[in-house]
Amino acid sequence: MSILNPPTSVMVGAATAGLVFGAYQFAVPNVADIHASEPNNGAVIAGRKKAVWTSVAILSGITLLTRDRTVFTMGGIMLAALDFNIRHANAVHPATNHMVDMSGYEPVTGG
Secondary structure, three states: OOOOOHHHHHHHHHHHHHHHHHHHHHHOOOHHHHHHOOOOOHHHHHHHHHHHHHHHHHHHHHHHHHOOHHHHHHHHHHHHHHHHHHHHHHHEOOOOOOEOOOOOOOOOOOO
16 A cells, blocks of 8 residues: 555656666766677676666665555666666667677678
């Protein structure tokens, strides 16, 4: 049972999503810099992991305090979207704009 009324729940959810966004801003470079760097950069991977764990801690703490599903949903969607965005940017080779797997092998695409 939530301790928040619906308008407050949405505001706290938006604030939680903002805190998750802030954790990513401090832990990883911006997406344009990641796209311009070599794929599967170890520093980006380490920063992304730090951002994920920091975001999970923030999201869990606020959700446990408020006991509100809206807060968890909004923060979780922001976490998933940012993590996907960073993972994708780190997997793309800047010269070819194709994704590269962790071994460095770039699959041949038809065309």
